[in-house]
Structure formats: C-alpha cells, structure tokens
Amino acid sequence: MSGSFKIAKLFGIDVFVHWSFFLLLLWIGWSTSRSGGDAAQVLVGLATVLALFGCVVLHELGHALTARRFGIGTTDITLLPIGGVARLERMPKNPVQEFWVAIAGPAVNVAIAAVLLVVMVLLGRSNFASADALTGNSILANLFTINLVLVIFNMLPAFPMDGGRVLRALLAMKMNYVSATETAALVGKLMAVLFAVIGIYANPLLLFIALFVFLGASGEVRMAKMGEWIGNLTVDKAMMTQFRTFSPDEPLASVVDELISGSQVDFPVCQEGHFVGMFRRSDLPGAIETHGHESTIANLIDRDCLTATPDGSLEHLVSKMQSTGVGSVPVLQGDRVVGLVSQENINELVMIRSAAANHRDQVRDRQSAGQPNSTPVRDASSTNTVV
Incomplete structure (x- = not known):
C-alpha cells in the first residue's frame, strides 16, 4: 500500500504501517495533554493505542494463518489508523474454508480478552464497573473492553x-x-x-x-x-497478443513516444527475446526528472514482478493483481513473453461476458414465458454456441 513502510516480518508475512498511523499517536498525545492529563497519562494513552494495534496485528494473523492452512497466501498486513488489513491472495470459494478464515480473526480477540481477564483476576483488577478501569488508568481493562468491542463490531453480519x-x-x-x-x-x-x-x-x-x-x-x-x-477461464482468454516490448538499453524517450502514441502503459523488457522484467509507467516521471530522456531503462526494470502462464487460472491472477496493486502482468511461455494482461483487458472481458450472461437470462425468461427463442449468441470466451 502506498505510503506504508515495513516494521516487521511475522510467520513469513511482511507487516507494514501507514504513515497516517503516527498522526493518530500525535492526536492521542495532544488530546490527552489538552484535557489536563499529565505525562504519565499521555504515556498510558499511547501505550494503550500501541497495545491495541498489537491486538489488531494478531487479529489479522488469525485470518492469514488460517488461510495458509487452506493453501492461500497473504501478501502483507498493513496497519491503518482505522485498523488493519490482511491482503490475502484470494478469498476461498469453499464456504467451510471461508467460514474458518473469516471467524479466525474475531476468535483471536476472544482469546486475547480471555487471557486479559485471567491476568486481571490474578492481579485483583477485575472490577470493570469502576470508572478508573474504563477511563485510561488501567491498560489491561481498556484492552479487555476494546477486544470485546472489536469482536462485536467485526461480527456484525x-x-x-x-x-x-x-x-x-x-x-x-x-x-x-x-x-x-x-x-x-x-x-x-x-x-x-x-x-x-x-x-x-x-x-x-x-x-x-x-x-x-x-x-x-x-x-x-x-x-x-x-x-x-x-472463474472457469484461463489467462490466455484475457491476454493481449499485440504489445510492445523494450530492451534494457533503449532510452526513456522511446517509452515516452510509445505512451503518447499508443494505449499500452506497462512494457515487458526483453534481452534477445528472453524476458527480463517490466517497465511501468509510474516509474517514468521520476526517472526523467532524475536522469533525463536519454538515459536507458536498464536500472528501472521491475525484475521481481508478478507473472502468469497462458493456462493459469484467470480468477487467481485477478486476485493477485488486486492484492498487489499491479496493473499489468506479462504472460510467459518459458522465458518468452507471449501476452500481456492488464486491468483494462479484464474489465472489457467482464463487460462482454456480463452482457452475454444477461442475454442468456433474457432468452430463458422468454422460453419460460412461451415466447420464441432469440438468435443464439456466442460466449465471449468460447467457440461453442450458447443459447
């Protein structure tokens, strides 16, 4: 996510925090001080917020690790002022699997609340009705209450x-x-x-x-x-087969010309026909500012980019593109680029298949009403006639 930076790696999953999270900490410290709180109360407030977001990370790990058991990876976890987001590579279509992945996060908060309750009872701080316990003087009590609130809020249907x-x-x-x-x-x-x-x-x-x-x-x-x-389509049904590639030693000026004259925005980079990586439009302005039009694209290649194969699942590729924020993906046969899938291609394919599906529904409705059949239409991704 743009504007975020990595703070940890837990169970092989990168954890990021968005810069705006620190605005929340500043606001908590300022508002506590402004309301008459001393330095100790400010520290308690900040410690409570940090502990709360520790609980949020554990909540998101609950989703991520449960998804991993079903063969679904997690791209990363990002902390925001409003909570956390675990970006799964895809959501499970199996309802039993989705149930366990979804409920795992709130279950973690229930477990945290249970542990906090035991600790507070052992410490003799289980009087939750007291004002002090709920107004910031007890971090444990605050966290107990907040975790229960998180469970209730997250389980709203x-x-x-x-x-x-x-x-x-x-x-x-x-x-x-x-x-x-x-x-x-x-x-x-x-x-x-x-x-x-x-x-x-x-x-x-x-x-x-x-x-x-x-x-x-x-x-x-x-x-x-x-x-x-x-859901039943392979990547080759959505890929462009007419696209422009560049070699690493070509100047940025060539990319500029191609962007202005064509509709392609991201470009595969190949060396003697072998795929090297991707050059993305988002990198172009900064590169021109720093190096000028005549510098080559060699040092601006995304060599660790997401790739696909022609026979891969298009639905899984779309999920990965959305979870990683990638706009274009090269399709490789070995180390040769045979196609390019962009978000625009996918949107156009969805539009066509949606229209075809709506037409089939209209045909069925007319048949149910005893009206003559309409002209058969062809599925957008198939050579078979669909009525």
Whole structure:
C-alpha cells in the first residue's frame, strides 16, 4: 500500500504501517495533554493505542494463518489508523474454508480478552464497573473492553466485516456463491441504512460506518459476479497478443513516444527475446526528472514482478493483481513473453461476458414465458454456441 513502510516480518508475512498511523499517536498525545492529563497519562494513552494495534496485528494473523492452512497466501498486513488489513491472495470459494478464515480473526480477540481477564483476576483488577478501569488508568481493562468491542463490531453480519463473510459462508452451504453474496450484501445494506438513521440523530460517526458498509456490500457483489463470469477461464482468454516490448538499453524517450502514441502503459523488457522484467509507467516521471530522456531503462526494470502462464487460472491472477496493486502482468511461455494482461483487458472481458450472461437470462425468461427463442449468441470466451 502506498505510503506504508515495513516494521516487521511475522510467520513469513511482511507487516507494514501507514504513515497516517503516527498522526493518530500525535492526536492521542495532544488530546490527552489538552484535557489536563499529565505525562504519565499521555504515556498510558499511547501505550494503550500501541497495545491495541498489537491486538489488531494478531487479529489479522488469525485470518492469514488460517488461510495458509487452506493453501492461500497473504501478501502483507498493513496497519491503518482505522485498523488493519490482511491482503490475502484470494478469498476461498469453499464456504467451510471461508467460514474458518473469516471467524479466525474475531476468535483471536476472544482469546486475547480471555487471557486479559485471567491476568486481571490474578492481579485483583477485575472490577470493570469502576470508572478508573474504563477511563485510561488501567491498560489491561481498556484492552479487555476494546477486544470485546472489536469482536462485536467485526461480527456484525455486514460486508466488509468478518461477520458478513461468516454469513455468506453459512448461506453458501445452502445456495450458490453469488446468491449467497447478494443475500449477505442485502443484509449489510439494511444495516447500513439503520446506522445512517441512528447516526443522523445520535452519532455522526455512524454515517461514515454506514457508507463504509454500503460500499463494501456493493463491492463484494461485484467481485462475486466477476468470479462467476471468469472463474472457469484461463489467462490466455484475457491476454493481449499485440504489445510492445523494450530492451534494457533503449532510452526513456522511446517509452515516452510509445505512451503518447499508443494505449499500452506497462512494457515487458526483453534481452534477445528472453524476458527480463517490466517497465511501468509510474516509474517514468521520476526517472526523467532524475536522469533525463536519454538515459536507458536498464536500472528501472521491475525484475521481481508478478507473472502468469497462458493456462493459469484467470480468477487467481485477478486476485493477485488486486492484492498487489499491479496493473499489468506479462504472460510467459518459458522465458518468452507471449501476452500481456492488464486491468483494462479484464474489465472489457467482464463487460462482454456480463452482457452475454444477461442475454442468456433474457432468452430463458422468454422460453419460460412461451415466447420464441432469440438468435443464439456466442460466449465471449468460447467457440461453442450458447443459447
């Protein structure tokens, strides 16, 4: 994620923190001091926030390590002021697997709360009704309460919270994946409307949460339908076969000319026909500022880039592209580039297959109503006639 830097590597997973997280720490320290708190109270507040985000990391590791058991990797974990994000390479389509991956995060918070409860009982600090325990004088009590709140919030049956994924997984055990997603999304949108109504009269923060939930529900439906439209396709069905490549010793001026005159934005770099890496448009402005138009692209090649094979799963490639933020991926046959997959290609393919699917639905509706069949159409990725 842009603006983040690595702070640790846990169980082989890189953990990043976004720069805005430090604004949160500054705000906590400033607000505590401004309200009359002394240095000790400021330190307690900061320590509580840091401990809280330690719990968030453990929560995300719960998702990541459970996904790993089902053969799904995690790109990284990033800490943000609003929480954490574990970027899985893909979400499991098996509802049982999705259930366990989704519930693993909240289960970690339950375990943390249980441990904190035992520690506080042993220390004689289990009087949670006292004002001191809930206003910052007890880090343990604060963390206990916060972990319970995290469990309740995350288990709300609304995307993109874990509870929405748990609900979809349970529904998908009885119906198809897209229908389960649409039903779970509808529940989430109804909750979003409820949050918005309450937020108008009680707490404006709920308006933000309502928007977050509503958009998350819509996004999950789009992703589920995309998976249905491209789930059985291989990479070669979406790749460009007409594309421009560069050699490492070509000048940046050549890339500029190609960008202006064509529609391709990222370029495979090949040495005597063998793939070397990718040159990406995002690297061009800084390179020109630093080195000028006549410098070569040799030192600007992404040599450790994501690649694909023609017979690979297109759905898995799309998930990896989204989790890594890559816009274009070279398709290799051995060490030769045979194609290029871009987000634009994928969007166009999804648009065509969506239209074809809608047409098939209309044909079925007319057949059910006893009307004559329409003209057969061809599936966008197949040579077989589809009626």
